[in-house]
Amino acid sequence: MSFEETVRTHAADLYRYAYWLARDHAQAEDVVQEALLRGWRAFPRLRERAAAKAWLFSIVRNEYLRAAGNRAPDAETLDGLEIADERPELFGLEMRDALAALPASYAEPLALQVLGGFSCAEIADMIGATEGATMTRLTRARQALKRLVAPREHKAGRT
Amino acid sequence: MNCLDYRRQLLCGTGETDGMRVHRLQCAGCASEWQEQAAFEGALRAGLEVPVPAGFGERMANAQVARRRRFLAVAATALVAAGAGGYAWLARQDPLALANIDFVMKEEANSIMMGAIPHAEAQAALAATLPLDRLEGLGQVKHVRPCPFNGATAYHVVLMVPQGKVSLLVMPSTRIRGRHHAEKEGMHAEVMPAGNGSVGVIGIDAAVVDSVAGALKA
Structure with missing residues (x-):
């Protein structure tokens, strides 16, 4: 080709x-x-x-x-999203808005996996992380997204 | 596989393995989770697929084609320029003048080691081509000796002029038209008609060579 x-x-x-x-x-x-x-x-x-x-x-x-001046996305924690439990306005987002709220270090492996179709090992190689750390990021990213796109009433029910 | 393992692996988004599938078919709770996850993955893909500017792929591909055309055009221009430059360089390199340089580089030391012929003999040998007194008018003739050159006999002359040393090759049996030049490995040579033959002026300093050649032509 x-x-x-x-x-x-x-x-x-x-x-x-x-x-x-x-x-x-x-x-x-x-x-x-x-x-x-x-x-x-x-x-x-x-x-x-x-x-x-x-x-x-x-x-x-x-x-x-x-x-970007050679700054790789920091392996930020998702703490910012976890404390969003106290910020109900963040819940019930559309998926794209929820993705935008995700730290780049979590959105990037998701994009590589879903858009690129790459395996965990390939993504780990690309972003310079271990395969285990990459799987953790992928899992936590999905968990965070699920919470962010959850309906507000569902969130209200949880609090 | 238990439900916890199944759900943990499902959340990685790596797809369902055979072992996971077997578990799902036996577990209603995980089957429901799988359906929910499939819907989530669809929404995730849709979310990640941000709109791409219209015609972006085609534009990028065409940019590569244009880039390749520009590259080929530049390469072709460079090749033509290099060819023209090379041709011009070769055109300046006169074969007889080059042979004069080769002679000085390879044979001059031998000629000097063999020693000069007597003055009267040199005078007689050069008379028809380049009278010795003309050379003596330009500087001090240090050495004259016949040498085989291009299948004939030429006379190797070492001349000291005020600006430095030059070598001459007086070639009674080589007739040429006009003045020609060559340079090679830091040496310069000018050849031109002289009497019934021709003469070459060879030296390291192009200006000195040019000056002596100009004086001889005059």
């Missing part, structure tokens, strides 16, 4: 992944553009063309980190 075809196939998911890193549409587009420029230069040296998708996601991640 040529680089153009590879780009055509994965551009949308690369954009969405960049969006969940940057949380900004314009920045996501810039990040993907720059990443594809780097990818285009390096593509002839890519030995396993089958790995092109994971490779492009990694370039997008690196490009985002470069643009």
Whole structure:
């Protein structure tokens, strides 16, 4: 598959992944553009063309980190969301708003898993975490989302 | 597998293994949980799939095509420029002048070691091509000796001029038209017609070579 075809196939998911890193549409587009420029230069040296998708996601991640001053998303705790028990306005959110409320360090592995279709081991490799830590983040992210999108009455019933 | 394990694995989003499936088919509570989770995963995917700008994929792919075209155009331009430059460089490299440089680099030391021929003999040998007194008008003739060159006999001359040393190769049997130049490994040579043959001026300093060649032509 040529680089153009590879780009055509994965551009949308690369954009969405960049969006969940940057949380900004314009920045996501810039990040993907720059990443594809780097990818285009390096593509002839890519030995396993089958790995092109994971490779492009990694370039997008690196490009985002470069643009953000090499700051990887902190492995923030979900404490902020847990204390939201006292902030009922955060409950009953639409899924996208709930995702936006999730720390980047939790949203990123979710995006890689759901949008990219990568395994826990692959995600761990991409974000530089252990497989166990990655599974924990994925689980906790889903738990937090479930609580955030739960209906307000359901939340009210719990308090 | 128990219910706790099943639900824990389900929350990872890694999909259902055979072992999990067996458990679900036997456990109504986990079957219900699985259905709920499937709905959640659908909503999660929909949430993550933020709208992508219209035509983004096509635009990005076309940018790569345009980039490749630009790259090829630049590469082709560079190739043409390099070719033209190389041709111009080669065009400046006259083969006879290059042979003169090669002679000085490889044979000059031998010629000097063999010793100069007597002045009168040199005068007679050079008379028809480049009279010795013309050379003596330019500087001090330190050495004259016949040497085989290009299948004929040429006369190797070492001339000291005020600006430094130059070598000359007087070639009575080589006729050429116009003045030609070559440079190689830091040496410069000018060849030009002289009397019934030609002469080459060879040296390290291009300005000195040019100056001596100019004086001889005059």
